[in-house]
Ligand code: HEC
């Protein structure tokens with residue numbers, strides 16, 4: 001039910017040097033959110049390393065190689081009243097490599113917007129928005145979508 | 153589809169003096185989240201003041217009287233494979249009153265846990281957990297669930 005987002009050839013890397021990762025729509029879904037206020041659906045996917053780490057409860061910290069993708073789509077309601085993903089809005093990634101991404105808390109942050117998958121941000125410092133917002137969950141290795149202590 | 157959570161008589165107020173608010177399950181739903189990792193569903197409700205503020209785009213800041221409720225339930229899958237709310241886990245509230253709750257960023261924070269609706273926290277300082285986690289969205293008047301700038 002997750003529509004192809006866009007052609008994924010010739011997608012430019014982000015300004016912090018991260019190349020686009022295609023195929024995340026086939027990863028395992030960790031959570032989905034329907035936002036009725038702004039008519040969006042968000043889906044969070046984890047790659048194999050993430051899913052294995054969850055199964056083995058090996059998430060403090062998450063192992064290098066873990067990748068999360070968070071996609072946002074316009075919400076579409078079909079004939080049965082079921083909500084489906086409509087037009088693609090953006091995709092964000094967090095890629096764990098504690099050495100390579102040491103300056104951004106051990107994660108490579110990347111966001112591409114729109115059906116033309118335009119890299120987000122004016123310069124590489126866009127990542128401070130990401131790290132700023134993910135800091136409250138530093139006890140969770142900066143990841144919101146897994147066992148939030150005191151938050152379940 | 154949202155099960156009655158628990159008897160709501162004789163519920164103790166939180167340690168920061170907030171009385172339990174019953175009937176939030178009848179408010180308008182702003183968003184729902186299915187969490188497949190820990191098998192929970194979360195539903196965020198807004199009271200009439202919140203819904204009117206959204207309609208009028210009057211949310212910077214949210215008007216006094218705004219209330220958000222966030223409920224968490226165990227996830228239950230029915231015969232049709234549809235997910236429904238199962239056992240009640242907790243409910244949290246944010247109640248806007250910029251004077252009364254000036255010391256906690258203008259919001260009264262409250263959480264009750266379990267089917268016996270036990271007030272959360274050891275003392276009134278539990279609110280620092282809430283404000284700490286909601287601080288990254290201070291530009292949004294500490295609310296996550298509405299137009300997140302740069303986050304749609
Ligand atoms: C306004 C706050 C905010 C900003 C800014 C932000 N995030 Fe997030 N992010 C969240 C929240 C909250 C979640 C949890 C899921 C949800 O509520 O949508 C999340 C979830 C994610 C996830 C899924 C993994 C997880 O932690 O649950 C990824 C990937 C992600 N964000 C990437 C990014 C990237 C890349 C940027 C910057 C370009 C960014 N985020 C900026 C708040 C933010």
Ligand code: HEC
Nearest residue numbers: 151220221222244245246261262263281282285295296297
């Ligand atoms: C670990 C981080 C964290 C902590 C601690 C936290 N919150 Fe939140 N809260 C969030 C996030 C993220 C959201 C957005 C919805 C979601 O992802 O579930 C949210 C949403 C809410 C909402 C719905 C309105 C909104 O902002 O979207 C309420 C109400 C709420 N929280 C109350 C509380 C209360 C009360 C406490 C403390 C007793 C608390 N929260 C502690 C992260 C946190």
